[in-house]
Amino acid sequence: MMIKDRVIAFSLIVAMLGAVLFIVAYATGGNRLFEGLAVAFAAAGLSGAAIGWAFWIFPDEQVVDERDVAVEGRSDAPVGSARDFEEIAQTEAALMTTTRRGVLTRMLYAALGLFGIAMVVPVRSFGPALGETIPFHTKWRKGSRMQREDGTFVKATDLNVDSFTTVFPEGAIGDEQSQTMLIRVQDGLAQSADGYLAYSKVCTHAGCPVALYRTDSKQMMCPCHQSVFDVVRDGKVVSGPADHALPRLPIEIAPDGYVVATGDFPEPVGPGFWNEDV
Amino acid sequence: MISRLLDWVDVRLGATHFVATSLRKAFPDHWSFMLGEINMYTFLVLLATGTFLAFFFDPNGAKTTYHGPYALLDGTTMSHAYASALKLSFEVNGGLLIRQVHHWAALIFVAGIIMHMGRVFFTGAFRKPREINWLIGLAMLMLAMFEGFAGYSMPDDLMSGTGLRIAVSILLSVPFVGAWASSLLAGGVFPDTEVMIPRLFVTHVYIIPAALATLMAMHLAILWRQKHTQFPGPGRTETNVVGSPLVPRYAAKSMGLLAAVVAICFALGAIVQINPVWDWGPYKPWEVMSPAQPDWYVGWLDGALRLGPPVAFHFFGHMIPSPFWMAVLLPLLLFILIAAWPWIEAAWTNDHRSHHLLDLPRAVPVRTSMGVAIMVFCLGLLLAGSGDVQARYVHEPITTITRFYQIFCLVAPIAAFFITYAFCVELRARRGVHEAPRVRLRRNAAGGYDEETIA
Numbered sequence: 001m002m003i004k005d006r007v008i009a010f011s012l013i014v015a016m017l018g019a020v021l022f023i024v025a026y027a028t029g030g031n032r033l034f035e036g037l038a039v040a041f042a043a044a045g046l047s048g049a050a051i052g053w054a055f056w057i058f059p060d061e062q063v064v065d066e067r068d069v070a071v072e073g074r075s076d077a078p079v080g081s082a083r084d085f086e087e088i089a090q091t092e093a094a095l096m097t098t099t100r101r102g103v104l105t106r107m108l109y110a111a112l113g114l115f116g117i118a119m120v121v122p123v124r125s126f127g128p129a130l131g132e133t134i135p136f137h138t139k140w141r142k143g144s145r146m147q148r149e150d151g152t153f154v155k156a157t158d159l160n161v162d163s164f165t166t167v168f169p170e171g172a173i174g175d176e177q178s179q180t181m182l183i184r185v186q187d188g189l190a191q192s193a194d195g196y197l198a199y200s201k202v203c204t205h206a207g208c209p210v211a212l213y214r215t216d217s218k219q220m221m222c223p224c225h226q227s228v229f230d231v232v233r234d235g236k237v238v239s240g241p242a243d244h245a246l247p248r249l250p251i252e253i254a255p256d257g258y259v260v261a262t263g264d265f266p267e268p269v270g271p272g273f274w275n276e277d278v
Numbered sequence: 279m280i281s282r283l284l285d286w287v288d289v290r291l292g293a294t295h296f297v298a299t300s301l302r303k304a305f306p307d308h309w310s311f312m313l314g315e316i317n318m319y320t321f322l323v324l325l326a327t328g329t330f331l332a333f334f335f336d337p338n339g340a341k342t343t344y345h346g347p348y349a350l351l352d353g354t355t356m357s358h359a360y361a362s363a364l365k366l367s368f369e370v371n372g373g374l375l376i377r378q379v380h381h382w383a384a385l386i387f388v389a390g391i392i393m394h395m396g397r398v399f400f401t402g403a404f405r406k407p408r409e410i411n412w413l414i415g416l417a418m419l420m421l422a423m424f425e426g427f428a429g430y431s432m433p434d435d436l437m438s439g440t441g442l443r444i445a446v447s448i449l450l451s452v453p454f455v456g457a458w459a460s461s462l463l464a465g466g467v468f469p470d471t472e473v474m475i476p477r478l479f480v481t482h483v484y485i486i487p488a489a490l491a492t493l494m495a496m497h498l499a500i501l502w503r504q505k506h507t508q509f510p511g512p513g514r515t516e517t518n519v520v521g522s523p524l525v526p527r528y529a530a531k532s533m534g535l536l537a538a539v540v541a542i543c544f545a546l547g548a549i550v551q552i553n554p555v556w557d558w559g560p561y562k563p564w565e566v567m568s569p570a571q572p573d574w575y576v577g578w579l580d581g582a583l584r585l586g587p588p589v590a591f592h593f594f595g596h597m598i599p600s601p602f603w604m605a606v607l608l609p610l611l612l613f614i615l616i617a618a619w620p621w622i623e624a625a626w627t628n629d630h631r632s633h634h635l636l637d638l639p640r641a642v643p644v645r646t647s648m649g650v651a652i653m654v655f656c657l658g659l660l661l662a663g664s665g666d667v668q669a670r671y672v673h674e675p676i677t678t679i680t681r682f683y684q685i686f687c688l689v690a691p692i693a694a695f696f697i698t699y700a701f702c703v704e705l706r707a708r709r710g711v712h713e714a715p716r717v718r719l720r721r722n723a724a725g726g727y728d729e730e731t732i733a
Contacts, residue, residue, distance in 0.1 A: 127462035127473075149564075166564055176468045176563035201564055206447040206583060206601050207468070208440055209566045223568030224444060225584045226666060226676045239677045241583060243590035243600040270467070271447045272590060272599040273456045 008052040012107040015045025019114035042115050136268050138178040144169040144261040156253045159184040162215040190232040198249035199235050200269040205242035207271050305528040306508040306521040310397045316390035319539040320383045327380040336362035337479030339472030356560035359475050363433040363555050379547030384426045388575040391419045399649050401636040403507045409620040414497050423575050428482040439561025442469045451602040510635045569666045578656050581663030585684050643702035650698040651691040658687040
């Protein structure tokens with residue numbers, strides 16, 4: 001390798017190290033100084049390599065272009081003239097000098113690729129880590145009382161047969177994934193606590209609130225895409241596009257008369273996805 | 279005056295030749311060539327009205343308490359975004375009008391794109407050498423759909439929040455990356471409107487409009503370079519374009535269209551109420567409206583979701599949930615088919631030549647039938663998107679309506695294909711029977727006449 005090639009190679013190594021350093025700095029907490037200097041090194045390395053290429057590798061040519069501004073009546077050439085093709089061929093020949101330096105070219109690609117990756121990595125800043133957001137658990141706990149949106153607690157005497165209300169676990173009013181439909185059916189229709197049944201209100205299809213309840217058929221329906229779930233048969237899908245049943249919240253009537261959960265939903269609520277086989 | 283101005287410019291830019299040929303550029307007179315311009319002009323209306331709205335809309339998902347002239351929501355907790363949409367509607371002079379004009383223009387924009395694409399498709403204008411513009415046009419259609427969705431998702435009313443919830447569920451359904459993508463873009467597996475509204479705002483007012491403007495400029499530059507297609511006719515060949523000159527006649531027609539588009543958008547905005555956000559109330563993740571429909575250009579996807587099979591795919595502890603098939607895979611395949619159509623047709627007909635003369639739709643029955651079949655399929659999906667409303671009118675259970683559209687979307691496109699095919703063949707045959715071939719008479723040197731058949 002000629003000394004000039006080594007200078008370029010050195011620049012590219014600096015560029016690659018800078019890109020890697022940036023990714024490391026970003027991944028380890030984002031120190032502004034390290035991140036910024038790493039990008040600066042990466043870009044400076046690319047800059048050095050490009051300038052080295054321009055001065056030392058590509059041929060030193062001079063071309064003459066005729067000015068056509070202020071030349072009146074010049075007609076546009078509709079297709080490339082012979083001269084155009086000649087110029088393109090010359091450019092290609094000049095570019096070909098690059099490929100004769102295989103190692104440098106490969107290093108250039110590596111440096112550009114790493115720089116590209118480094119520039120995409122900060123997308124991570126947009127959102128929380130996956131582990132922090134996957135809702136494998138809701139806020140329902142053993143003994144959680146049920147609170148309506150207005151803050152009142154639900155007692156076993158509150159609901160008439162064939163009525164329903166939206167409830168949240170005590171202290172978590174408005175928590176999306178904990179939203180629950182509490183329905184009272186005739187005692188004995190299903191295994192229930194005094195006729196009380198509770199299902200996740202998040203549709204297992206596309207996540208809309210399953211807000212409609214038909215008293216005659218004891219079915220819940222999601223108004224978005226019309227998935228229908230059977231209340232007295234464990235929330236099974238009756239019709240519509242939902243691919244699995246509504247999770248049922250285990251509940252009981254506490255001795256003091258409040259309706260309480262005896263635990264969290266046995267499975268994740270809401271639509272299923274890749275990482276979560278339900 | 280004009281020539282002196284041109285001289286001044288020409289010395290500096292050397293543009294006389296370009297300007298001169300452009301002024302006299304030939305624009306074919308067929309009305310269908312103006313469909314594309316509807317989109318250009320609604321885009322201008324959208325930019326103008328959108329700029330006005332952006333001065334008043336507050337893309338902030340944080341909660342506040344509303345106090346204002348709309349008494350029904352006075353004292354209600356809602357986001358700043360929703361409160362500013364209410365203020366815009368009730369307190370800013372002209373605000374409600376411009377909001378409604380903007381919404382109507384968006385509906386027309388997407389409709390215009392599809393009509394323009396239909397013209398290009400059914401007349402074969404997408405063929406070589408215009409494949410690039412076909413792809414750019416399709417890209418603009420997809421961007422326009424995202425743009426519209428982002429727009430009506432911003433006010434943070436109950437309807438927009440429900441739509442966002444579904445959109446995030448669709449994103450979530452994508453294998454491998456769904457959870458990561460929704461985590462990054464939506465702030466979690468459940469959409470966090472406080473996170474999303476500022477992002478939707480940047481996307482809606484900057485990223486997509488800039489992309490649309492860039493693509494539109496490319497679209498027009500390529501059109502200018504390649505020149506228009508034209509229907510066959512006397513004096514029209516593969517090597518020329520016959521039409522009115524841009525200046526003055528076509529420009530006047532086009533300005534007339536611009537003014538008409540503005541008139542229609544403002545008349546609709548003034549007369550026909552659209553998206554009364556105050557009626558929906560603020561978004562709460564546990565509340566929903568029934569019936570609920572998205573804007574029409576998203577409606578076909580919502581309909582597809584309703585018709586989808588309740589089937590999840592399970593393997594090795596992973597799953598692909600049911601929304602994936604209808605809301606991701608189906609549109610993906612549809613758009614790939616549309617994008618690839620110029621190449622599919624070229625390969626199938628083994629026709630790799632350039633075409634500047636258009637086909638009448640009847641002339642290419644397979645293409646025309648295919649286009650009609652796709653449109654009927656999408657129409658079925660769109661109608662299915664309001665199945666719950668139709669169920670109320672026909673007093674049938676929603677399950678019957680859904681089943682009807684499931685069958686419709688499978689059967690009707692095939693039927694439409696064959697019916698269209700038969701029509702095309704019949705129309706083509708009739709022309710031969712009832713219309714004598716048109717001829718041009720030309721006096722020859724001997725003093726007699728030669729007959730020349732016109733295509």
